[in-house]
Amino acid sequence: MKSKAKFPIRRQSLPEMLAEALRERILSGEIGDGDSLVQDTIAEQYEVSRVPVREALRQLEAQGLVSRRTHKGAVAISTKRETVIELLKLRILLECDILTHALSLHKKPDLSAAEGILDKLEETCQDNPKRGDLNWKFHKCLYIPSNRTETLSIVEKMHLRTGHLVRVPLVASGRIHAADKEHRELLRLCAERNSAAIDYLRRHICSIIESFP
Secondary structure, three states: OOOOOOOOOOOOOHHHHHHHHHHHHHHOOOOOOOOEOOHHHHHHHHOOOHHHHHHHHHHHHHOOOEEEEOOOEEEEOOOOHHHHHHHHHHHHHHHHHHHHHHHHHOOHHHHHHHHHHHHHHHHOOOOOOHHHHHHHHHHHHHHHHHOOHHHHHHHHHHHHHHHHHHHHHHHHHOOHHHHHHHHHHHHHHHHOOOOHHHHHHHHHHHHHHHOOO
């Protein structure tokens, strides 16, 4: 009888699902900084072929979580506290810029989509890993009207690298509910096309930085 996979996943969108599973293990520290990611081993763990593993590793490399090293192949890259703070400061620069370009272009469907995602975010348990993805989807709805695709792509990568690591100090400091309320206020300002939304977004991200010990 064939043994069960150690880490079973759904078969639809296999490379994406595999990349997500590996990303959570890297961000949680289960896969440590510099650990080798051997394609044959991963394929055996998840009972898949090497093809989706190879594609998943490419996706993680694009997100800055995997690096290709000479004589060692693919290795995991953990994100240190200093790096997270640096990325958050970059988020301030890029997200305030992209929101500046999007603010006057917001339409009802954009804002309705953001509100729907925010509803789901507030209903999600504070220690649920899905909060990071929902948080990004909310912000993305506010930024898409800017039509600045390159900036949006860079910002998305930063969210993917820091989402899990940001949630942990927010929960520990008790600020996660405050962050949800800030999302509501940011959405309200965007709906009014109020330029105060830019500074509010800046302060929102700064408050995340301040939650780090």
